[in-house]
Amino acid sequence: MAAGGTRAIGDDASEGQKHRLIYHHILPFKRYHEAHHENPRAYVGAPPLLGTFLVFLTSFIPFAMVAPIIANGVSVGMLAGYTLYMFIHYAIHFWEPPPGSLLYRARLRHAMHHYRDNRGNFGVSTSFWDRVFGTRIQRVMEHSLAS
């Protein structure tokens, strides 16, 4: 349980770099993601079973060789993080959160990725890894206020 929770937080935090690597460079994910960029409000994306299979392949199998209980915890954490990512991404595109809320800021950040420059703001729920890797795109208003 604790291992799963810890992994969920780590999975959530690194989602931006996965977005950049997997969705923008690796087929067939690149094709699904391009369809999302062309029509952000359409229900398109990688089939959930494909994502689940990849979690099993990258989380369960390597840890199962060490200890099955760790593999279970890591896999549950990864699936929880993946589910949270999908939920937040859906909410960003379809909900209208109140201005100033975390979801509102995430929505603005993701809109920059979609409509201004798809080479940045890869993180959906957090900008942490975009800040770490220098891929954060600031809003035009932030630039004008800073200068």
Ligand SMILES: [Zn+2]
């Ligand atoms: Zn999107």
Ligand SMILES: [Zn+2]
């Ligand atoms: Zn993208």
